[in-house]
Amino acid sequence: MTPDEVATPNPESTIVAGVAFSPHAQLIAATAFAFARRLGARVLFVHVGEDVETTRARLRAMLRAANVDTACELILRSGDPADVLTGVAEQVNATLLVTGALETEGMLQRIFGSVARKIARRALCPVLLLPLSVHAIPRLDRVVLGIRAGEEFSGMLAFTLRLLRSAGQTRLHVVQEADYLNRLAARYVDEREATEFENAQRSMLADTLAEYDLTGLDIEMDVLDDSTEGIAVIEYARRIEADLVITQAPPRALTLRDRYISHPADSVLFSLPCGILLYRADSTAGKE
Amino acid sequence: MDHSELTAFFLALGLLLLVARMLGELARRFNMPSVLGELLAGVLLGPSVLGALAPGIHAGLFPATPGFLTGIEAVTTLGIALFLMVAGIEVDLSAILRQGKASFVISLFGMVIPFAFGFGSAMLLPELFVGSSAVDQLLIAVFLGTALSITALPVIAKILIDLNMYRSDLGMIIIAVAVINDIVGWLLFAVILGTMNEAGQTISVWWTIAMTVGFTVLILTVGRFIIDAILPPLQAYTTWPGGVLSFAVSGGLLAAALTEWIGIHAILGTFMFGVAFGDSKHLRERTRQILDHFISFIFAPLFFASIGLQVDIVQYWDTTLVLVVLLIATVGKVLGSLVASKMVGFSDRESLAIGFGMNARGGMIIILGLLALQAGLIDERLFVAIIVMALVTSLAAGPAMQWIMGQRKVPGLVDFLNSKAFLPSMRAHARDEAIDELVAALAPATGLSREEVTERVMDRERTMSTGIGRRVAIPHARIDGLTAPLIAIGFSKDGIDFDAPDGKTARLIFLVLTPRDEYQRQLQILAEIGKLLRSDQAVERMLQAETFVALRALINSEEKTQGAME
Numbered sequence: 062m063t064p065d066e067v068a069t070p071n072p073e074s075t076i077v078a079g080v081a082f083s084p085h086a087q088l089i090a091a092t093a094f095a096f097a098r099r100l101g102a103r104v105l106f107v108h109v110g111e112d113v114e115t116t117r118a119r120l121r122a123m124l125r126a127a128n129v130d131t132a133c134e135l136i137l138r139s140g141d142p143a144d145v146l147t148g149v150a151e152q153v154n155a156t157l158l159v160t161g162a163l164e165t166e167g168m169l170q171r172i173f174g175s176v177a178r179k180i181a182r183r184a185l186c187p188v189l190l191l192p193l194s195v196h197a198i199p200r201l202d203r204v205v206l207g208i209r210a211g212e213e214f215s216g217m218l219a220f221t222l223r224l225l226r227s228a229g230q231t232r233l234h235v236v237q238e239a240d241y242l243n244r245l246a247a248r249y250v251d252e253r254e255a256t257e258f259e260n261a262q263r264s265m266l267a268d269t270l271a272e273y274d275l276t277g278l279d280i281e282m283d284v285l286d287d288s289t290e291g292i293a294v295i296e297y298a299r300r301i302e303a304d305l306v307i308t309q310a311p312p313r314a315l316t317l318r319d320r321y322i323s324h325p326a327d328s329v330l331f332s333l334p335c336g337i338l339l340y341r342a343d344s345t346a347g348k349e
Numbered sequence: 350m351d352h353s354e355l356t357a358f359f360l361a362l363g364l365l366l367l368v369a370r371m372l373g374e375l376a377r378r379f380n381m382p383s384v385l386g387e388l389l390a391g392v393l394l395g396p397s398v399l400g401a402l403a404p405g406i407h408a409g410l411f412p413a414t415p416g417f418l419t420g421i422e423a424v425t426t427l428g429i430a431l432f433l434m435v436a437g438i439e440v441d442l443s444a445i446l447r448q449g450k451a452s453f454v455i456s457l458f459g460m461v462i463p464f465a466f467g468f469g470s471a472m473l474l475p476e477l478f479v480g481s482s483a484v485d486q487l488l489i490a491v492f493l494g495t496a497l498s499i500t501a502l503p504v505i506a507k508i509l510i511d512l513n514m515y516r517s518d519l520g521m522i523i524i525a526v527a528v529i530n531d532i533v534g535w536l537l538f539a540v541i542l543g544t545m546n547e548a549g550q551t552i553s554v555w556w557t558i559a560m561t562v563g564f565t566v567l568i569l570t571v572g573r574f575i576i577d578a579i580l581p582p583l584q585a586y587t588t589w590p591g592g593v594l595s596f597a598v599s600g601g602l603l604a605a606a607l608t609e610w611i612g613i614h615a616i617l618g619t620f621m622f623g624v625a626f627g628d629s630k631h632l633r634e635r636t637r638q639i640l641d642h643f644i645s646f647i648f649a650p651l652f653f654a655s656i657g658l659q660v661d662i663v664q665y666w667d668t669t670l671v672l673v674v675l676l677i678a679t680v681g682k683v684l685g686s687l688v689a690s691k692m693v694g695f696s697d698r699e700s701l702a703i704g705f706g707m708n709a710r711g712g713m714i715i716i717l718g719l720l721a722l723q724a725g726l727i728d729e730r731l732f733v734a735i736i737v738m739a740l741v742t743s744l745a746a747g748p749a750m751q752w753i754m755g756q757r758k759v760p761g762l763v764d765f766l767n768s769k770a771f772l773p774s775m776r777a778h779a780r781d782e783a784i785d786e787l788v789a790a791l792a793p794a795t796g797l798s799r800e801e802v803t804e805r806v807m808d809r810e811r812t813m814s815t816g817i818g819r820r821v822a823i824p825h826a827r828i829d830g831l832t833a834p835l836i837a838i839g840f841s842k843d844g845i846d847f848d849a850p851d852g853k854t855a856r857l858i859f860l861v862l863t864p865r866d867e868y869q870r871q872l873q874i875l876a877e878i879g880k881l882l883r884s885d886q887a888v889e890r891m892l893q894a895e896t897f898v899a900l901r902a903l904i905n906s907e908e909k910t911q912g913a914m915e
Binding site: 241242256263265331332 | 439441442443444445446447506520521524570581629630631632633634635637638641805808809811812813815817823825826827868871872873875876877879880883
């Protein structure tokens with residue numbers, strides 16, 4: 062996709078943003094609005110609560126304070142926050158769902174699931190989660206793309222490139238997390254051979270990237286094999302002070318088993334130093 | 350312990366560890382498991398050899414005084430407990446459980462068949478197995494069944510890597526199956542030992558089962574969440590990695606105390622704590638590695654060597670029993686794994702190979718045997734037979750698999766070389782020309798278009814340069830339609846700029862083409878080449894080779910000396 066195409070407003074494309082009454086909501090609203098402008102999409106603000114005029118007015122005031130175009134649509138709907146947000150996003154076939162997240166999840170949230178986790182699991186589209194630690198609209202000058210060995214990620218890469226180019230950025234950190242098999246294999250090689258093993262893995266990550274068109278980008282890559290999946294990419298993001306992490310969304314089902322055995326994309330949410338975008342392939346493909 | 354006992358205690362431990370490690374390393378040199386050497390150390394220093402040849406020296410080194418014996422036993426008990434914790438940490442429970450139902454069904458088959466063989470033999474041949482043991486025949490039969498269904502995870506992982514099946518989904522299922530078998534095996538074993546408490550008197554089986562299951566569920570839910578919550582602050586606010594190490598060991602020991610107190614064996618406590626700990630998202634690979642080395646190279650050798658001290662292998666050798674145990678162990682496990690592997694979709698030949706791989710028992714079953722011996726469950730004859738079985742199955746696994754996989758050895762670098770693709774003096778002076786020249790040498794063998802291959806290699810080169818320094822470059826690519834890896838080697842007199850990190854031009858260039866989907870194979874080849882050319886001297890030696898035969902011989906010998914198996 063060329064930069065010109067990005068600039069063309071695409072009325073079909075909608076960004077849904079969940080807003081409440083908090084200082085943080087202003088940032089969420091502003092981010093959603095900025096991303097919508099960059100991507101040429103319209104933005105739809107959703108508030109979970111009763112649709113009464115006073116609430117509506119307060120929300121409008123909040124949006125104005127966030128410097129958001131007041132012509133944007135605003136929907137109020139009561140219900141479970143995760144259900145409402147994912148429901149609206151599904152209805153309008155959203156390209157992106159923006160909402161807040163906890164900076165650190167406690168034990169209870171891990172077992173019972175935080176709202177952010179429910180949204181991450183249920184949404185049919187990519188989800189951008191902004192924890193309280195984020196104080197400015199991500200400029201996308203330090204984006205980390207977390208991938209796993211042997212996993213197809215062309216859709217996620219295309220989406221990332223679209224975001225980067227729309228923000229006029231060229232720098233991208235691509236990191237590959239080692240899965241259990243890889244870590245197990247690395248354990249059975251001699252300590253002295255471990256460096257070669259790591260070099261080879263890095264080299265192969267480059268092989269994988271060679272298959273995609275990355276012209277004009279400034280790519281940095283790394284293979285992370287000291288921590289487990291999900292945690293490794295977050296630790297890397299913290300180290301380089303990234304402003305956005307992009308990685309695959311967890312599977313959509315949320316059964317009791319999923320609560321016990323967290324998917325790597327769930328562990329990502331344990332502690333967030335920056336915004337995270339959980340990518341899910343084409344929203345129509347996810348429907349059953 | 351008094352002064353002389355204390356002297357003897359330290360002397361014995363130091364000597365045991367020294368001899369055990371020396372023989373262990375020696376065994377590895379000859380591609381044999383180090384457990385073999387470590388066991389041998391005990392046999393040499395113990396009653397079987399030293400005790401028979403020089404009883405005076407033996408009695409001086411290992412006095413049979415109560416203080417000394419208690420001391421040694423305490424150290425080995427601690428060793429066993431910690432060794433099991435490390436085995437538990439190896440398990441990434443989440444990764445295993447994510448595999449879903451298939452692996453559970455297959456594990457069941459992989460366990461039931463060997464279990465049936467062990468159980469059946471002990472029931473049918475009581476005079477052979479029960480011998481002088483005063484314990485219920487049924488209990489011995491359950492023990493034997495359980496013992497035979499345990500496998501050695503490191504062996505399996507290594508075999509799958511060698512067979513190039515590691516990265517596949519099937520590989521993951523096999524790993525999951527091995528892990529599930531182990532966990533179930535240890536649970537069963539804990540129940541058996543639990544019912545054996547109080548010197549052979551059977552206490553309520555149901556009580557032990559309830560306790561075992563209760564403890565396991567508790568540590569894998571609540572314990573797991575607590576560990577997960579404790580690790581991040583621990584790593585952030587304590588000395589790293591020391592803080593985490595002390596937490597791991599103390600946690601393991603406390604779990605051992607708890608399980609022993611509620612009437613199931615201490616080893617289950619450390620093992621399950623290890624599983625919960627190893628499953629934590631926050632556990633770093635480095636921490637695991639330090640724990641592993643500390644325990645596998647200090648406590649484990651001491652433990653394995655001490656076996657030879659405690660049991661006179663010569664005296665309790667019973668050829669019939671040794672052969673019978675070996676036979677039922679092999680037939681049961683190979684058959685069970687064969688059925689299981691066939692169910693997942695491996696070919697006949699692969700299934701059989703995996704069967705023999707799963708048959709390798711490693712050190713775990715020896716621990717199991719010793720605990721059973723100490724509990725009075727089995728007698729010395731059966732214990733010796735189990736040790737022999739563990740060693741023979743481990744030793745036989747590799748060769749048996751090679752033989753099954755078509756009497757050819759696991760392919761190494763040399764198998765991908767080709768005399769036409771050796772260019773002792775390259776004409777090219779620039780990177781692009783060099784790649785073109787090497788591709789041209791390989792192209793006839795691929796049956797693919799030269800331009801297409803060159804383009805793929807160049808694409809890869811543009812993403813990240815392949816000059817690795819030390820005057821070596823390894824341009825490579827994954828190619829569609831290729832059936833086997835191909836390697837071309839070129840020497841350049843003047844050197845070619847491959848943009849290496851050390852700024853030197855490359856004189857030795859390996860072009861590596863691998864089939865598109867063979868991720869693991871490519872990883873192996875690249876790591877192998879990196880290892881081969883680890884030092885400047887190695888690069889220099891390689892550049893001296895004048896003919897293809899000389900080069901092939903050189904690579905072959907270097908690969909051999911480095912490829913020592915665990």
